[in-house]
Structures are given as structure tokens and as C-alpha cells.
Amino acid sequence: MAASLAIEWAKTGVRVNSLSPGYMLTKLTRTILEDKPDLKVKEIIIVIQKCIEQPITENVGKSDSYGPSSGAAKTFEFTKRKRWADLLVTELADGIHALLSATCTILYCAPAITEITGWNIADLVDSDFLEFLATRRELSPNILLSELKLCLAEHQADFRSTFDESMRDNSTLLSYVRINCNDKLPSGPFTPRNIVFEIQGEPCSTEVEGDFFFINMKPFPSRNTDSLSTYVDIKMVNQRLEHEHAQLSQRLPQKPVTSPLTAAPIQIYATSPIIATHSISSQPGTAFDSSPFTGVPVPPSNSSPFGEEEGEDASRRKKLKKMTTGEQYVCITCGRTDSPEWRKGPLGPKTLCNACGLRWAKQTRTGKADEASENAQYDTPITSHVFSPDRSRLAVSLNSNDVQIYSRQGSEWAASDVLSEHDKLVTSIDWAPQSNRIVTASQDRNAYVWQETVDPETGKLVWKPTLVLLRINRAATHVRWSPKEDKFAVASGARAIAICSFDEENNWWVSKLLKKPIRSTVLSIDWHPNNVLLASGSADTKARVFSAYIKEVDARPAATVWGSKLPFNTVCGEYASPAGGWVHAVGFSPSGNVLAFASHDSSVNIVYPTGPVINIRISSLPFVTLAWTAEHSLVVAGHDCQPVVFSGSEAGWQSVGSLDAATGSKLAEGGRGAGYGGNTSVGRLKTGAFATFRDADTRGQSNVSGSDSTSTDTQLLTVHQNTITSIRLYEGHPGQVSKLSTTGVDGKLVIWDANAVAGDR
Numbered sequence: 001m002a003a004s005l006a007i008e009w010a011k012t013g014v015r016v017n018s019l020s021p022g023y024m025l026t027k028l029t030r031t032i033l034e035d036k037p038d039l040k041v042k043e044i045i046i047v048i049q050k051c052i053e054q055p056i057t058e059n060v061g062k063s064d065s066y067g068p069s070s071g072a073a074k075t076f077e078f079t080k081r082k083r084w085a086d087l088l089v090t091e092l093a094d095g096i097h098a099l100l101s102a103t104c105t106i107l108y109c110a111p112a113i114t115e116i117t118g119w120n121i122a123d124l125v126d127s128d129f130l131e132f133l134a135t136r137r138e139l140s141p142n143i144l145l146s147e148l149k150l151c152l153a154e155h156q157a158d159f160r161s162t163f164d165e166s167m168r169d170n171s172t173l174l175s176y177v178r179i180n181c182n183d184k185l186p187s188g189p190f191t192p193r194n195i196v197f198e199i200q201g202e203p204c205s206t207e208v209e210g211d212f213f214f215i216n217m218k219p220f221p222s223r224n225t226d227s228l229s230t231y232v233d234i235k236m237v238n239q240r241l242e243h244e245h246a247q248l249s250q251r252l253p254q255k256p257v258t259s260p261l262t263a264a265p266i267q268i269y270a271t272s273p274i275i276a277t278h279s280i281s282s283q284p285g286t287a288f289d290s291s292p293f294t295g296v297p298v299p300p301s302n303s304s305p306f307g308e309e310e311g312e313d314a315s316r317r318k319k320l321k322k323m324t325t326g327e328q329y330v331c332i333t334c335g336r337t338d339s340p341e342w343r344k345g346p347l348g349p350k351t352l353c354n355a356c357g358l359r360w361a362k363q364t365r366t367g368k369a370d371e372a373s374e375n376a377q378y379d380t381p382i383t384s385h386v387f388s389p390d391r392s393r394l395a396v397s398l399n400s401n402d403v404q405i406y407s408r409q410g411s412e413w414a415a416s417d418v419l420s421e422h423d424k425l426v427t428s429i430d431w432a433p434q435s436n437r438i439v440t441a442s443q444d445r446n447a448y449v450w451q452e453t454v455d456p457e458t459g460k461l462v463w464k465p466t467l468v469l470l471r472i473n474r475a476a477t478h479v480r481w482s483p484k485e486d487k488f489a490v491a492s493g494a495r496a497i498a499i500c501s502f503d504e505e506n507n508w509w510v511s512k513l514l515k516k517p518i519r520s521t522v523l524s525i526d527w528h529p530n531n532v533l534l535a536s537g538s539a540d541t542k543a544r545v546f547s548a549y550i551k552e553v554d555a556r557p558a559a560t561v562w563g564s565k566l567p568f569n570t571v572c573g574e575y576a577s578p579a580g581g582w583v584h585a586v587g588f589s590p591s592g593n594v595l596a597f598a599s600h601d602s603s604v605n606i607v608y609p610t611g612p613v614i615n616i617r618i619s620s621l622p623f624v625t626l627a628w629t630a631e632h633s634l635v636v637a638g639h640d641c642q643p644v645v646f647s648g649s650e651a652g653w654q655s656v657g658s659l660d661a662a663t664g665s666k667l668a669e670g671g672r673g674a675g676y677g678g679n680t681s682v683g684r685l686k687t688g689a690f691a692t693f694r695d696a697d698t699r700g701q702s703n704v705s706g707s708d709s710t711s712t713d714t715q716l717l718t719v720h721q722n723t724i725t726s727i728r729l730y731e732g733h734p735g736q737v738s739k740l741s742t743t744g745v746d747g748k749l750v751i752w753d754a755n756a757v758a759g760d761r
Contacts, residue, residue: 095110095112095217095218096109096110096112096116096197096216096217096218097110097112097215097216098110098113098217099212099213099215100129100201100213101211101213102210102213104128104160104163105128106124107126108125109121109125116195116219117180117181117182118182119132119181119182123182130156130159133152133155133156133177133180134152134178134179134193155177159175159177162175163213166201166213167203167211170203171203172200172201172202173199173200173201173202173203173213173215174198174199174200175198176196176198176199176220177196177197178194178195178197179195180193180194181193181194181195195219196220197218197219197220198218198220199215199216200215200216201215201216246457328401328424328425329351330399330400330425331356332345332347332380332399333352333353333356333360334353334356334381334745335399335745336353337425339353339355340354341354342354342357343360343361344357344361345357346360380398380399380747381399381722381725381745381746382396382397382398382399382725382743382744382747382748382749383397383398383425383427383428384397384426384427384428384429384726384743385397385429385726385743385749386431387431387728388431389431389433391408391730391731392408393405393416394406394407394408394749395429395438396743397425397426397427397429397440398747399425400426401422401423401424401425401442401444402418402420402422402426403419403426403429403438405417405418405419405463417463419440419448419463419465421440421446421448421465422440422442422444422448423442423444423446424442424475425442426440426442426443427441427442427476427477427478428476428480429441430480430481430488434485435485436451437481438450439479439481441476441477441479441490442475442476444475445472445474445475445476445492446470447468447470447479447490447498447500447509448465448466448468449465449466449468449509450464450465450466451463451464466508466509467509468490468500468508469508469511470492470498470500470511471511471513472492472494472496472498472513474493474494474495475492475493476490476491476492477491477492477493477521477522477523477524478490478522478524481527482527482531482548483527483529483531484531486501486531486553487500487550488500489527489548490511491522491524491525491536492521492522493521493522495515495518495519495520495521495522495538496513496514496515496518496522497513497518497525497534497548498512498514499511499512499514499534499548499568501550501552501553512550512568514546514548514569515569516569516571517544517574518536518538518540519538519540520539520540522536522537522538522539523538523539523582523584523585524585524625525586526587526588528545528560528588529588529590529591529592529734530558530560530592531554531557532547532548532549532554532566533547533548533562533572533592534546534548535586535588535595535597536586537582537583537585538582538583541576541577541581541582541583542574542575542577542583543574543575543595543597543599543605543607544571544574544575545562545573545574545595545609546569546570546572547563547567547568547569547572548568549567549568550568560592561610562609572609573595573607573609575597575605575607575613577599577600577601577603577605578601578603578605578615579601580601581600581601581603582599582600583598583599583600584599584600584622584623584624584638585597585623585624585625585626585636586626587626588628589634590628590630590631590734590735591631593608593609594607594608594631595607595609596626596634597626598622598623598624598625598626598636600622601622602617602618602619602621602622603616603617604618604626604646606648608650611650612650614652614653616653616654616655620640621638621639622638623636623639624637624639624723624725625637625725625726625727626727627727627737628734629645629732629737629740629754630737631735632647632648633645633646633647633656634646634647635659635740635754637724637727637742639723641716641718641721641722641723641744642660642718642719642720642724643660643724643727643742644659645657645757656757657757658757659740659753659754659756659757660718660719719748719750720742720746720748721744721746721748723745724742724743724744725745726742726743727742728740728741728742730751732754737754738753738754738755739751739752739753
């Protein structure tokens with residue numbers, strides 16, 4: 001404070017060496033001031049700190065009208081430091097404090113401006129603040145100088161208008177501006193030309209200095225997140241290098257490109273009498289001229305080319321190599337991403353986890369390698385899938401960081417494109433039926449919006465990604481477009497849901513976060529037909545209905561059964577699972593008046609906001625996904641490996657049956673697959689007597705009643721041989737769905753007739 005006063009009063013010839021309260025409240029001065037109250041008031045007015053200081057021994061734990069309260073003693077350790085006021089301002093490196101005059105002239109600026117932008121304080125003081133603003137558009141050779149000047153003038157006029165309004169109304173200023181950096185900074189490929197700042201300010205007025213404006217500027221986003229300007233620069237440099245690479249490639253002779261691997265095939269089944277069975281094949285002979293992509297990446301081996309190392313040093317180096325490896329491996333059989341050791345499989349080294357690798361090696365030694373290799377290519381789990389609006393294309397995530405797009409070619413499906421921008425496993429995909437845009441979410445905490453555009457060089461349609469600013473620090477778990485496709489929601493492990501809308505000025509998608517009262521990972525989301533309400537299910541055992549109303553995007557919504565006043569992040573309903581299980585799936589009915597959610601406690605719950613909450617407990621394994629086929633009917637599926645139909649009304653709900661006709665047919669046949677010893681089946685599993693089960697468990701064989709042969713059949717009675725991960729509408733419209741599609745961990749995609757219920761459960 002002494003230094004600040006010294007600078008301020010130096011202009012008038014006053015020299016400030018130190019500051020002191022002026023008087024100490026001792027026993028003698030206390031007696032004098034109590035006898036002469038007028039003297040006390042006069043002395044306090046002329047003292048700079050407007051108080052009479054107490055001795056520390058008397059001040060601690062006391063409060064007196066003559067001096068500061070006990071709260072001052074708590075901050076004494078810092079305030080007794082020399083030049084503590086200067087340290088308080090100068091050590092705030094993440095923000096820049098400045099004083100502006102009423103005409104927007106810079107009167108003072110904190111030293112942090114030099115570190116962030118490269119400008120010296122002497123270059124800024126007494127200069128117009130508007131001179132340092134930059135244009136909001138990115139520089140490129142196609143921008144004319146006149147357009148650049150016009151854009152800069154608009155930027156300056158917008159800020160000046162906001163500044164004058166704040167000064168006139170004596171209100172708080174909040175604005176976002178781009179400020180040019182000093183051209184004398186060391187140049188580099190990623191040196192920022194300008195930085196986006198968030199400015200907050202308050203107008204002030206004194207009798208001596210007159211009107212001035214105090215502002216606090218912080219880089220946006222803050223330094224705790226990745227620099228947005230640097231990211232944009234990296235993308236621009238990457239595009240420039242790709243353009244140069246394409247030009248150089250045209251000068252070189254073209255050579256045919258071959259790939260050692262082909263995309264992992266997907267089995268597509270259709271329950272009779274829907275359509276004939278199709279398979280997405282990538283066997284030798286299938287054409288991949290336009291897209292030689294690989295389905296399952298084979299990570300490089302960690303084996304040393306210099307032979308085996310021996311001794312303690314070698315083992316120590318091997319352990320260190322395992323600890324420091326940054327590769328992400330995925331087992332092509334079970335889908336695991338964590339394993340103490342990765343082993344060789346039918347698709348190459350480090351493609352199987354420890355357990356699956358040992359099992360495959362044992363099958364190889366027993367002469368079953370060919371059969372294992374044939375089955376392994378269909379065991380790649382499908383994490384998520386979605387069809388194009390005309391059902392001619394299919395986008396799937398084969399438990400990897402890429403999205404495979406398949407196109408229908410007659411009765412076959414062939415890989416046509418790959419969306420490869422994510423660094424980790426893609427968890428969810430959605431395809432907008434009207435705008436033909438794809439949105440993907442991944443464990444790398446990113447999401448991308450893919451638009452099919454014409455490549456100016458080749459003239460072909462290619463998928464181009466658009467940046468999405470999610471602002472989450474955990475994996476993205478689920479993504480869905482809104483009904484009007486003007487925004488989308490991304491669930492995450494950061495205990496938040498990102499509601500993303502498009503920013504046309506900067507050509508990216510920005511997000512607003514729904515946070516409270518979410519307490520754990522959000523596992524699923526679903527939009528209400530009014531484009532505003534959003535249902536979510538999370539690992540905190542709660543299903544909730546939020547308002548995702550964005551004033552700049554949505555029109556004022558009409559009143560619904562969930563509420564009438566719907567500002568952003570309003571909780572319209574919160575419902576717990578009966579036994580405290582994770583809520584895996586949520587979904588609104590076609591009218592939006594009913595909510596259904598499935599949880600890990602093997603229950604399906606139907607919520608009527610103005611009526612009861614119906615809980616249906618089942619005896620089978622939990623469900624993880626659901627879809628409404630009509631206003632009073634829905635289909636759920638999960639670990640039981642078959643889609644189950646539920647129907648009912650506000651009076652009650654019940655299970656109608658399964659869409660899997662294979663279970664009923666095999667039971668009727670009573671032959672192969674009907675169970676050990678001719679016993680009936682329970683649920684999806686094949687059961688028998690305890691002794692028969694014990695023999696099958698120990699030797700993998702069982703004696704069928706009435707037969708001398710042994711059976712090694714381990715297949716389930718259902719079409720899907722493992723957990724069903726997702727259900728999507730295939731044909732029809734909301735409220736009248738005729739066909740559904742499901743995918744599972746077994747690598748199969750099955751088309752079901754929504755009206756063909758096979759027997760009661």
C-alpha cells in the first residue's frame with residue numbers, strides 16, 4: 001500500500017516512506033479518548049486506515065469499536081510482510097488487473113500482462129485499450145484486408161458499447177475479447193497471435209481521480225485446461241501439412257496399397273420372417289479398393305531385437321517396460337482392457353488377454369486352432385451401433401477407438417469408411433436422421449460431430465469432424481441427438497451431462513453442464529419429444545429428469561406433466577432404483593408422459609409423474625438397455641442375452657414374452673440344446689442334474705440321457721451368446737415400431753420383429 005501511495009502522490013511532490021495507524025490504543029489514550037469523544041472521531045478521520053490500532057496482546061480474541069475486530073488478527077501473519085499489498089497483486093499470475101479511464105484509456109496494468117501477452121507495461125499505459133483488440137476471425141490467405149478491418153472495427157465497437165453501458169448504468173461488465181500478443185515474442189509454430197480473455201469489471205468513482213473502471217482479465221479457457229488457441233493452431237498446422245502431403249503425393253507414382261489385416265466381420269441375423277441373413281464379410285475376395293482400413297489394430301511387440309536378456313538387470317528392465325508402456329490393448333474375445341499379460345491370438349501378438357490367450361494356445365496344441373480362429377473373428381464385442389436414416393449404412397464401434405461404417409452392397413455389407421479421430425474406446429454413437437450428421441463419444445473425454453462433405457481435391461464424399469468443447473475431465477459414456485437435432489447431450493464419468501449447441505461464429509460446438517445433484521457416473525440419457533427435457537440414469541442409483549433449456553437455441557417450451565417453469569438444470573423428477581442398483585438405461589415413452597428405467601438390481605421401473613411408480617422385479621440377470629415400441633409397450637435386454645417385451649398401463653405392467661424365438665423352438669424340439677439329460681431349460685441356460693453339471697464343469701462333457709455319446713455343446717439357447725449392449729429402432733416411427741436391432745458382446749447384430757413375441761416368460 002505504501003508503494004501504491006508513493007506512485008500516486010509522487011505527481012504532487014509528496015514522498016511516502018511508510019504507513020502507520022497514527023495512534024495506538026493504550027490505557028492512557030483510551031482514558032483520554034473516552035473523556036473526549038470528539039477528539040476520537042477527529043483522529044480516526046485523519047488516519048489513513050480509518051482506525052486506531054490495538055496492541056496484539058489486547059486485540060486477540062476481542063472486538064472493540066475503536067479498532068478492527070478479531071478477524072484482523074487472523075490475517076496478521078500475511079499483512080505484516082513488507083509490501084504485502086504489492087505481493088497480493090503481482091503474484092496473481094493467472095489474472096491481469098488493470099484500471100481504465102472513462103474513455104477506455106489504460107491507466108494501470110499488472111505485471112502479469114508481460115508474461116501472458118509479451119507487452120511491457122510502459123507500452124500499455126496511456127494507450128487506448130481498443131488498439132490491442134484483435135479480430136475474431138482466424139487469419140487466412142483468403143481473407144481480404146478490407147474484410148479484416150471491418151471485422152476488427154465490429155469487435156472494437158461491440159466492446160466499447162458494452163463498456164459505455166456499464167459506465168452509464170454503474171453495472172458489472174462481463175465480456176470476451178481477443179487481445180493481440182506482442183509481435184516481438186519468439187516466433188514458433190504454435191506461438192499464439194492473440195489470446196481470448198474473459199473480462200469482468202466494475203465502474204468506480206473518487207473525488208480526486210474522477211471516474212475510472214477496474215477490470216480483471218483471465219485467459220479463457222484458464223490455464224488449468226488445455227489452451228484453446230494452441231489447439232486451434234495445431235489443427236490449422238495439421239490441415240496445412242495434410243494439404244502439402246496431398247500435393248507431394250500427386251507428383252509421385254501411385255502404388256497399390258495393401259493391408260495385412262482386414263476389418264473384423266460382423267454377423268447380422270434376422271429372425272424369421274423378416275429378411276434373409278446378411279453378413280458383413282471381409283474374407284479374401286471382398287473388394288476394399290476405396291478404404292483399406294484395419295478393424296483390430298495389432299500393437300507393436302515389446303520384444304527386443306537383440307535377443308533375450310538374462311540376469312537381474314534384464315528382469316528389472318522388463319518390469320520397468322511394462323510399467324511405463326502407454327499402449328492400450330483390447331482382448332478380441334472378451335473385450336477386457338486390463339490384463340496382467342497380453343498374449344498372442346489368431347489375429348496377431350497382444351490381441352488376447354491372459355486367460356483367453358492361454359485358452360487359445362491350449363486349443364492350438366489340441367488341433368483346434370482353425371476352429372478357434374474362425375470363431376474368434378466373430379467374437380469382437382460391439383460397443384455401440386446405429387443405422388443411417390435410409391438403413392443403407394451402418395456405423396459400429398468394434399470395441400476400439402475407431403468407428404467402422406459399412407454400406408449395403410446387394411445382400412452383403414462391406415466396410416466403406418472409418419471415423420478415426422478418438423484416442424481411446426468409442427463408447428457411444430448416434431446418427432441424426434434429418435441432418436445426416438454422426439456424433440461420437442469416447443473414453444478420451446472428447447466428442448466429435450461428423451459431417452459428410454465433398455473433398456475439393458478428389459471430389460468424393462468424406463466425413464469431416466467438427467470440434468466439440470465438452471469441458472469434462474472423465475470419460476464420455478453416452479451420447480444422443482435431440483429430436484430437433486440442434487443440440488445433443490453427452491453423459492460422462494465427471495458427474496455431469498454436457499448439453500452441446502453449435503456456435504456459428506467460431507464454427508465449433510460449445511457445451512453447458514448439468515451437474516447438480518448428480519453424484520456419480522452418468523450411464524445413459526434420453527431426450528423428451530419437446531426437445532427440452534432430458535432423462536438420465538447414473539451409478540448413484542438414481543434416474544432423473546432435467547431441463548436442458550438453452551435460451552439461445554430453444555423456444556419457450558409448453559407446460560408438460562413434468563413441470564411448466566423449466567430453466568436450465570431444473571430437476572423435474574428424481575427416482576431411485578428399488579434395491580439400490582446402477583441405472584443402466586432410461587427412456588421416455590413416445591408421448592413423453594411416461595419414463596422407464598432399468599437398473600442393476602434386476603428391475604424395470606415405470607414412472608408416471610402424476611401417478612404411481614411401478615417396480616417390476618425379475619428373476620433373471622439385469623437389463624442394460626431398453627427401447628419403447630409403443631405408448632404401452634417397451635423392449636428391454638441385457639445380461640440375459642435376449643430381448644424381453646413388457647406391456648401395461650398406469651394400472652400395472654407385466655412381462656409379455658421374449659422376441660427370441662430360438663428359445664421356444666429348441667425347448668419344443670427337446671433334442672440338441674434342450675438341456676442335459678432331457679431336463680427342461682430354465683431361463684436362457686441349459687440345466688441338468690447336479691452330478692451331470694459337475695461332470696460338465698470338470699471335463700467339459702456331459703452324457704445325454706438315452707445316448708451313448710457325449711456332448712461338448714456350450715452354446716446358449718438364445719441367438720445372442722453374450723450380453724446385449726444396445727437396442728435401436730430399425731423400422732417404423734416412435735409410437736409404432738415394427739422392427740428393432742440389437743448388438744452384443746458376442747459380435748452379433750440381430751434384426752427382430754417387434755410384434756413377434758415368442759411365448760410367455
